[in-house]
Amino acid sequence: MLTFLNHFINGISLGSIYAIIALGYTMVYGIAKMLNFAHGDVIMVGAYVCFFAVSTYNLPPIVGVLLAIVICTLLGVIIEGLAYKPLRQATSLAVLITAIGVSYFLQNAAQLLWTSNPKIFPNMFGGASIKLFGGELIIPVGTLVTIAACIVIMIGLTLFTNMTKMGKAMRACSEDKGAAQLMGINVNRTISVTFAIGAALAAIAGVLLCSAYPSLVPTTGSMPGIKAFTAAVFGGIGSIPGALLGGILLGIIEIFAGAYISTQLSNAIVFLVLILVLLIKPTGLLGKQIREKV
Amino acid sequence: MLKVNNINVYYGSIHAIKDVSFEVHPGEIVTLIGANGAGKSTILQTVSGLLRSKGGSIEFLDSDLSSVPAHKIVAEGLAHVPEGRRIFLQMTVEDNLIMGAYTRPNSEINESIANVYKHFPRLKERRKQIAGTLSGGEQQMLAMGRAMMSKPKLLMLDEPSMGLSPILVQEIFDIIKELHESGTTILLVEQNAQMALSVADRAYVLESGKIVLTGTGAELIESDEIKKAYLGG
Structure with missing residues (x-):
């Protein structure tokens, strides 16, 4: 029973990381109608920034996290401005290929700058843990922080998109860019802000991910990126609660599949579940299907 | 002009x-x-x-x-009510109106919303409703109200x-005349x-x-x- 509980908590924690990454995918998709496949690699950049800040320059972990957020936010805006903005009128296939290109560019740049030797990510939480049931169940503080971060981010984003003018403008742009412009909304700026938010979330996810799995290489972000994309589709791409639900479910399925079925097959099982969900509900679990009245 | x-x-x-x-x-x-x-x-x-x-x-x-x-x-x-209304279907009636006032100072928004509700009492009844659930006529009223929000x-x-x-149609044209009379x-x-x-x-x-x-x-x-x-x- 305790083992089960332990796996469950680990699943939620891993799922929280997927959810935070998936939010970036889903928000950018919602507004720019594109899949930003470079998103996973922004995670990797964030992790490296934090690694160098903390391990090389001995800065406090919180400063490392903030630096990672700032640099990734800038990176997100630069990527959008240089690579995607000129393609605003292009076909979605051209944008998709560009995104894959940006992804490879970031991975190779990281390899050139930081080599492909794994870096051991510092323990951001000092290795502290909480012991329950007389020491039978040990929960690392990092696991709890990850879950808490996910909850805070979800609440924050929900408030932002529903209560603030900028957040509402983002929703307006994601529905109808032409009508949004008629309202006086600067669509290009709104898209930049969305990329900035997504990239900032990627930085946080990178730090949390590498705290849980401390081996950092230039391809660190790619598999979690693909899985988070899966989570976003699973939950219903474009939907913020969908990203949370998809991410958490994916994390739990992955951990349980690894624990009770087969470690080698855990990824295959994750994707199998995705295929099944999409066969039954093509829009994802919380995907919107809008009926228009005329 | x-x-x-x-x-x-x-x-x-x-x-x-x-x-x-x-x-x-x-x-x-x-x-x-x-x-x-x-x-x-x-x-x-x-x-x-x-x-x-x-x-x-x-x-x-x-x-x-x-x-x-x-x-x-x-x-x-210059405000434009586009063909097919193009209201934000997934947002509430009131949020649609708020978007219409995007370029105006926040302090003036409530007054403008009240003014729109005066012309379109039906929108006031439905202000928390998701715009996609409105009837065609109500959607047209919302599109016009949203444009009025920019004064x-x-x-x-x-x-x-x-x-x-x-x-x-008659109702919409009466409102057009009303708007015209108000300047x-x-x-x-x-x-x-x-x-x-x-x-x-x-x-x-x-x-x-x-x-x-x-x-x-x-x-x-x-x-x-x-x-x-x-x-x-």
Whole structure:
């Protein structure tokens, strides 16, 4: 029973990381109608920034996290401005290929700058843990922080998109860019802000991910990126609660599949579940299907 | 107030608008009428910056709009209720109105919302409802209310009667008259020529991207040509 509980908590924690990454995918998709496949690699950049800040320059972990957020936010805006903005009128296939290109560019740049030797990510939480049931169940503080971060981010984003003018403008742009412009909304700026938010979330996810799995290489972000994309589709791409639900479910399925079925097959099982969900509900679990009245 | 000079708009190689010029004076209701595909909506979209003209000019209150980005035009005092309403279907009625006031200071929004509800009491009843669940007539009211939120000097309406029952069409036109009486200048695009001509001070008739006839509303409603082509008589 305790083992089960332990796996469950680990699943939620891993799922929280997927959810935070998936939010970036889903928000950018919602507004720019594109899949930003470079998103996973922004995670990797964030992790490296934090690694160098903390391990090389001995800065406090919180400063490392903030630096990672700032640099990734800038990176997100630069990527959008240089690579995607000129393609605003292009076909979605051209944008998709560009995104894959940006992804490879970031991975190779990281390899050139930081080599492909794994870096051991510092323990951001000092290795502290909480012991329950007389020491039978040990929960690392990092696991709890990850879950808490996910909850805070979800609440924050929900408030932002529903209560603030900028957040509402983002929703307006994601529905109808032409009508949004008629309202006086600067669509290009709104898209930049969305990329900035997504990239900032990627930085946080990178730090949390590498705290849980401390081996950092230039391809660190790619598999979690693909899985988070899966989570976003699973939950219903474009939907913020969908990203949370998809991410958490994916994390739990992955951990349980690894624990009770087969470690080698855990990824295959994750994707199998995705295929099944999409066969039954093509829009994802919380995907919107809008009926228009005329 | 609005002076459109020789605009030419292309969709790829299709020359959709050919040397169109027209004017709207302060306080008028001006209508552009014409059959489906004549280019009426294209003209409005060009005025509001969503499409661009090759050459020509669009002057509004002494400033040239032809190179101003679309999102800056509403702040000049020009609001556009697009064809098909294009309200934000997944947002609430009130959030749609708030988006309409995007360029205005927050402190003035509540007053403007109250003003819109005065013209459209039905929207007030439904203010927390998701806009996609409104009926067609209510969606049209919301689209018009949303445009009013920017306190426009000139309101451009694209086919406000489209898809509505005759009673609702009458209701919408009554509101158009009301808005006009409260000081808003109106540029109205319609297929419902009868209705449009009956409220308009002046009208332009559009055929295949060209203006073929112009006159006062009363003149055109009596003109044989118009009767034959647009009024079913």
